[in-house]
Structures are given as C-alpha cells and as structure tokens.
Amino acid sequence: MRKPFDIREVLWGRLATCGGWSIRLLLACASLSAQQVVAPTPEPVGPARGENSGNYNITQSFEIGYRWSLVNGDLGEYRSDVNYRNGLRLLAGSITINSKDGHGHYFDSIALNTLGLGNDPYQSASLRIEKNRLYRYDMLWRLNDYYNPGLTVAGGLHAMDTIRRMQDHEITLLPQSHFRVRAGYSRDTQTGPALSSALEFDATGSGLPIFSNVRREWNEYRVGADADFAGFKFTILHRWDFYKEDTPYSLAGVVAASALNPPLIPGAITDATVLQGFQRSEPNHGRNPGWLGNLFSSRKRWALNARINYTSGRNDFALTEAATGTGRLGGAASRQIAVLGDAERPMLNGEFTVSLFPTARLTVVNSTAVSNLRIIGPSTYSEINTGTDLGTSVFFRYLRDRLVTNTTTANYRVTDWIAFFAGYAYTDRLVRTEEGFAIPAFASTTNDAYETSNRLQTGRAGVRIKPVKPLTVTLNGEIGRANNPLTPISDGNYHTLGGRVDYRVKKLQLSTSYGQVYNVGAPGLVTTYSSHSRSYTASASLAPNSWFALDASYVKMHLDTVTGLQFFAGPIRPQLQSDYSSFYISNIHAVNFGSRFEIAKRADVYVGYSITKDTGDGRATAAPANVTDPIQSLLSGAQTFPLTYQSPLVRVSVRISAKVRWNAAWQFYNYGETFHLFGYDQNFNAHTGYTSILWAF
C-alpha cells in the first residue's frame, strides 16, 4: 500500500531550509527516546504538620527528577497521544504558608503548586495568596506542547507543532464583606510551526501543502463587583477581550497533486496541479467586550436567580494571497486574491430562575432562558486568476439564532430513604440565514434566505432509593421529541435510561451503572438517522488499612449509528447515489486497575494497568472480501475502527529519611490499530519512566 504524503518530511525539510540543522539534530536525538505520565510521586514527604516560623506554618516539597522515553514505531502518533520526552524536570513543587492566628501582616495563606516545570509537555503552576477580609489572589498558568500529525483529517497534509500558554489572574478585594470588588486578566497564546493545505487555481483541483507559522494571541481584562443588600446578592462584571492572529503562510515544498492523489478511476484525467510559489498573509483582529449582571436571593420559602449577559463581538480582517504553478490541466497558472471586511456578532442571553420550597421535603425550580445572537458581516473578495481579472464581489451573510427555553423540575423527598424527581422542558429555536453577494461592476444582487424553527419537548423522571445507609440506588429516564432538528444527527426523537447502584462504607466502595441514549432523526428528514449508545460500568475501591489500597473498574461503551446518505460518486463520472447508508459500530472495553501497597513502612509500590480496546464490529478486515462494489467498499472500510491502547505502569517510592524520598517509575504505552485505515501504520510502543528525589526543606 502506498505510503501517504508524510508531513514530517515536509516539516524537516522546512526546518532545513530555515538553516535548522542544529534543530534537526536535536529532534533526532529526541526521537531516540521518549517519556512518562506517572509522575509526580503522590507520596507525602516532610512533617505532615509543617514547620513553624514566627507566626506562620510552612510546608514545602519539591520533586526533581529525570524523565526518559524510548519510542518504537510512529513518533508522530506518540507525540500526539503521550508526548513526554527526555530531560531534567521539576516534576512537582508545593509550598503552603499559613498564619496561625489568621492575622498575618501581609497575608494569611499562600499556596503554590507546580507540575512538570522544565520542559514537560504539560506544565502548570497555581498560586493563591490570601489575606483574611482584605484580598484573595488566584493565579493559574499552564503550558501545553501540542503536536498532531493530522492524518485523519487531511491525509497527512495537516500538522501542528505548537505551544499553547494560558494564564489566568483573579483578585478579589474585601472577599468577606458585603461589597466585593473583583478584577482579572487572562491570556492565551499559541505559537509554532504548522502545515496546512490550500486549494489553488480552480475549484476541482487538489489541496496542496502549505507551511504556516502560527501566531495567535488572546487577552481578556475583567472588572466587577458583588454587593449584598436587603437579602439580595448582585453581581456585575465587565470584560474586554482582544484576539489577534497574524499567521503567515508560505510554500511547503513543490508537491504535485498527482503524487498526493494518483487517479484510481480508470480514464480519469490526471490532476496536473503543481504549486510552485505561495504566499498568504491573513491578519485579523477581534474584540468581544461584554457585560454580565446577576441577581440572587434565597429566603425561607423561595429563591430567585436572574442573569443577563451581553457580548458585542467584532472581527476585522484582511487577506492577500499569491500562488503560481501549474493548473489542473497542465498549463501555467497564477492566482492573486485579496479579501477585506469585518464581522460583527452581538449576543444577548438572559435567564430567570425561581426556586420554591413549600415544604422541607419539596423543591420546585422553574427556569426561563432566552438567547439571541446575530452575525452580520460583509467580505469583499477580489481575484485575478491566470491573467483574468474576475473582479470584486461583496459577500454578505446574516445569521440569527434565537432560543427560548423553559424548564421545570421538582424534587420530592418522601422519606429519608426514597425521593423522586421529575422535570419538563420546552425549547423553541429559530435559525435564520440570509446571504447574498453583489458584484459592483454589474447592477445585480442575489439573495438567499432560509429560516428553520425547531421545538423540543422533554420529560424527565427519576427515583433515589437508600434502603440502608451505605446503599444508594438511582434510576432515571428522559424522553425528548423535536419536530425539526437542524441537522440529521441532532437530537430528534430520543430517550435516555440510566441506573446506578452505589455501596459505600469507609473502607470499601462498590459501584455499577448503566446508561443508554437512543436517538432517531425527526420525521420529515430526507434521510434516516438513528444512534444507539449504551454504557455499562462497574468499579470497586478497597482500602482496608493504611498500607494497602486497590482500585479497579471496567467500562463497556457501545455505539451504533446508521445514517442514510446521498452523495455524488461513480466509476466514470459523479452521479447522485441515494441507496447507501453510513454504518458505524464501536464496542469499547476499558479496564483500569491500580494497587498501592507499603513494604516495611519504608517503600510504597504502585502497580497500575489500563487498557482501552475498541473491538469494532468483530470483522477481520476493513472492507469485507465479498464486497465488490467500489462505493460500498469505500463506505465499509470506515464502518468500524478496531484499536487497542494500553498502558501498564509501576512506581516505587522509598523513604530515605523523614524529609527525603527516592522514586522511580516505568510506564509502557502500546497503540495498535488493526486496519491501518489511512494506508499508513501509526502504531507505536513506548517505554517511559523517571527517577526523582522528593524532599522537603
């Protein structure tokens, strides 16, 4: 089988053209190894009560260690699924400082926790500083090294190797008073190289690879206040957010369409498209200022909660693109595109909830919510294609989405051991689109308008039974009827059933549950659709003493869907096909096991294993051998996707002294597709691990 276009080759080539031989060398070294997911070590270190310093008590611990990994097989899939790599890390850190009388000078408590600092793919740090009655500050910083080879969605043409950094800051002044002031700041950035694709020269050509350097940045500022008066709690919050993207795109190597998609249809014309030059610049700046107001009150017999939320969104953008190469039929081709415009999206949401408590055993809650958004935007598009000026078109789209919903739920506790709940909800949704385009050179305008309304009614009921204190049984069901879902796979006529049994005593927890969702497309749709999912779970936790604990669970998740299809396909030319259906069957079995035990009060050992296995529909090959129809063969190959993903691990933590522990761990990953659906083997296995020192000082 042909190996598809390999994005790593393009990425590496790109790095080389950027003068990145040193980077390639580093990547090559990294590809010889990989890493873990079991750290940090959860065992405590240091005195449990911390150490006193003046009027403060301090606890702190740090775990520093080295991660390693050895990957066999597809490195791209490993990086997409696991992505731990080699190196020295501050695997975890923790500091708490508490004033002992609640009257510290500048602060009463500090709590700092870090995870994976020092080049782990998943890093975070959280901080809380608090001074009683005066202020509370919370910070959360996170980093994700994101890699995805994108084989599923674009045959390997898409890939991302980016870093996402997120941070949130929130400060509350006078947190215990009747009037509180809050301010916050959040930031989210994504940067790094990526591969995408572009369809050039004509609409029936091929998508060809292009390179991009992702640069995205989002900032949000918030200011608000809470006030309590006359038994009412009022919250108001104003925020401003700004989004900016100026990702440049360029050629990712000269690639012929015929190499990506060799014609499999006899007699079909070979696509001769070749992209030899490409530049795209696409800056856009957006902002979404908004207001939030909330009023809440709770009394002896009733409570109310009202919220209103308005956000005004706007996005200004421009795009210029220039491409040169060979067209689909083999002639020289060039294309220049310029786009300019802006989009606006005002949104208004409101909700009013009333809760009534006529007796101590009965709670009735009614909620009405309204949501309305409009999207309005012109986009001015100009194109010159292979010397032909196609002129300028002004595209316009209006999208309105209005939603009204009312929900009533009642909860009645008959006795201490049995309770019922029930609910009814009604939703009406109106979606209207109006779009058109105008060509300034000609006095004509074409508009399309479309409006659809969907009403959904649902009823719910359930019972909770507690025959004896440790045992709880819950049963529930829901039925919904929609008259005109937006899409064939939306909630149409559906019902859900669920049940759960929990047995919990101090040292033992047993639990089992069942749930199912059955949804069929509403009457009136051209094609059929039904989806049936079931899940079964069983879990147990046992902790008979301080030196042994065990946790295990089994989950079975079943999904089958059938969808009527209409599409264009044919051995010579595309023809409308209406006699085919899309089936999809998934049978996932998941087992999770973990056990911790202590040896001679000095060493802690943790042994774990998890496996997630989709057995599909049990077939041996992607497309059954007896299927000769090429269209059916194509559909059959995507009906099920058997895959096994498993990971055993062992971790040992040895107490060296009262303040020091030595830790080591090994974790193995195995990813195995059965059908190699993308014509390329993504399977991998990886040994990962770490060794570390955990200490308090």
Added chain:
Amino acid sequence: MMRVAAFLSLLCAAGVLPAQNPASPPSPAPAASRFVGSNACKTCHADVWLNFYKNPHFKSIASGQEPPERTGCEGCHGGAKAHIEARGGKATIPHAFSLMPPQQVLEDCLGCHARDLSRSNIRRSEHTQNGVACTGCHSIHHSATPKYLLAKKQSELCYTCHAAIRSQFEMPSKHRVNEGFVQCTDCHNPHGAFTATWRMAQRPRMIEQAMGGESPCLKCHVDKRGPFVFEHPSVRVEGCEICHSPHGSMNAKLLKRPVVFTLCLECHNGGGDGTRNAGVDIQSARHNLLDPKYQKCTTCHVRLHGSNSDQYFLR
C-alpha cells in the same frame, strides 16, 4: 469511644461556615446559651483543631466579629452545649453532617456559600437532583487539595462516580486531564450551570460556559470563536460536540469518526436540495467520492470552524 466518634463527627464537616440558611428545614432558633465556643471542642477534638487554622473556615474564628452561630465549629454543627453535656454522641450534635439528608447538608452550606455566582444554580443541578450534596465531594477536615477542600484530587474525585468518563480520558486522543493540564472544572460546573445556549439548551447540563454564554471549548480554543462572516451554522448552533467527543476519542482530534468524510456526509447528505437556501447542503456534484482527493474533505475545506474569506471554508 462513643464520645470520640461523636466529637469527630462534630468537627467532621465543620468549615462550611454558618449553617443558618433561611431555606433549611425548620430548626430550633439559635439561642446564645446553646453555644459554647470552639475552644470547648478542641478539648476532645485536638487532632482536628491542630490544623484547623489552615482551613478556610478558620476565617470565621480569626475574624472575631461573627456571631456564635456563624463562628468556628458551631458555625456548621450548631451549638455544642447539649453535645458536651451528653459527653458526646452524634445524636446530640444539632448538625451532624454524616446523619443529615443531602438536601439539609446543601442548605446548611448554602447558608454562607450561596453568595458565590458559581453556585447560583445549585438547586437544579444534576448533582443535587441525584442526591449528591456538598460533603459528597468536599472533605472539610481531611481535604486532599490545598484549595476548595476537595476530598481527593479533582480528577480522581470525579472518576469515583464517573467511571465511563475516566475511560474516555484514557483513550489515545483526549484532553489532558490525567496529565494535569486540564481540570474537569475547566468545562463543568459541579454546582450547576446556566442553561446552555447551544444544541436545544437542555443537554448537556452542568457545563461551565464562557462569559458570553458560549460553549466552554471557546475559553481555550479562542481562534474558533470568531465572529466569522461565514460561520459553520452547525458549529454555532449545535456546538462542538456535533463532530467532537470532548472527553476523549479513539479517533484523532477527538473526532467522532475515524475518517472525516463519513463525519461530513452524515449531515451533508441531502437534507437540503443542494442550494444554499434549503438547509444542510448536499455534497457538491463535482466531487466524485471515489476520487481519493474528495475523501479528505478538510484538505480543501480547511476553515471548517468558520471563515472570513470563503463561504465554503476554503481559506
């Protein structure tokens, strides 16, 4: 032994500050004479008291300005006079949380904690309706986390009941919850949420929305937010779950299907008549599905989440 157990339970749920919720079941009016102060409790419950200054509820004691029924141990458990006179015993504790039905636990805690916006929908939350009250997740005196007094690390706490969700986070493609990068509460509000503005507003529930009432996905995936001139209506109306499984998937990019064209065709299958004014478009008549290049829809339709330049999401 009985006395020790009783006193342990006395402090076992303390912390949620005052217990005087007007909506709670009728109880005897607080009388100052029933309150003896937290110092009396520490005589027997020294183990709890020794670390109680690290507990957020210690503020009520440090303040020195709260009335007895909102201070320290008795702020949650009620006046301890009878308990002491009886020399312990759970039955003598006015608010022994381990003996209280979930609804009463909820009302006691809301006596102070109802002021937070994040808990304004707690009475209609799925957890409340299923009898999961505050002490089901929070351990006031033996918390495993430095913030929020959770009984366990957040993901492990949620997994205790949601085993199926746990298995989804152990699939190859998933949000990094087990790795510590994402937390359940980034997307969910366990105390109940406002009505969703996507799908038909009734499912899913317990979703913590972005500030504009949008899907929580957009809190991190800000580039998908727009506004775009050409929005993908199904994304805007039905939400990201129309194509993605948010917890985890056996397929790449959290997709619901392993191959992308099946995902697209299940909606674009003739619900409309092929023109742009009649619902979901059918696949283009120029696209021969037997041609491999038309089997990878997103190779050309790269801006599926929304575009400013092309109504077919080509750029």
